[in-house]
Amino acid sequence: MDTTTPTTEKMPSPSLIERVRRHAISGGILGSAVYFSQGATKSPSGSRLFGGALAVPRNVLRIGSFAAWYGAAKSVRCAVAPDYPFETTVAWGATNALFAMRHGRRAACRSGLRGAALGVVADMAQYGVKRFLASRRSRAEERRIARESAACPAGIPADTCHA
Structure with a gap:
């Protein structure tokens, strides 16, 4: 087989079960990190690592339920149209309703x-951060503006100034 030419074959997208599994694993990792940091912060200064390591098994049920919730929420979010502006709202509402059905x-x-x-609240915060980052100038643009303003004194148009 010739390996010099690049292939344009696309990798198949993972199935829904595969996505749920990946999201649940990432939720478990995130939950473990949160409870590890909480245990480390609340421990005395000599045993912070040990306190963090003990906090994870003590909260394993909470971590597991968070992993299941996170996996379901991310999967619902993937199922909603990607250009829908309130995908997090729909995902969190549907997931919370799904998990409370037993009551x-x-x-x-x-x-x-x-x-x-x-x-x-999460969607509005995400929208605000995206809008803020889009309104900021890039570093290259800031450097160009600084160079142009250094070449011409203030108040003199740049096209009339010859540096």
Whole structure:
């Protein structure tokens, strides 16, 4: 087989089960890191590493439920159209309602609305950060503006100034 020519074959996208598995694993890692850091911070100064290592097995049920919630939320978010502006709102609301179904319809509705409200906050924060980063000038543009302003004194148009 000739390896000099690049192939244009696309890798197949992972199945839904594969995505849920990946998201649940990343949720477990994230939850473990959070509880490890909490245990390390609350431990006395001589045994911070040991306190962090003990906090993870003590909170394994919370980490597992967070991993399941995170996996389901990310999977619902992947299923929503990628150009939909409130995908986090829909994902968090649907996931919270799904996880509260065992307590009845009213509890599922309340939990879904609570999750959607938190999703709106997260979506608005994400929108604000994207808008802020888009409005900032790049470093190359700032350097160009600084060079142009150094070549011409203030108040004199740049096209009339010959440096």
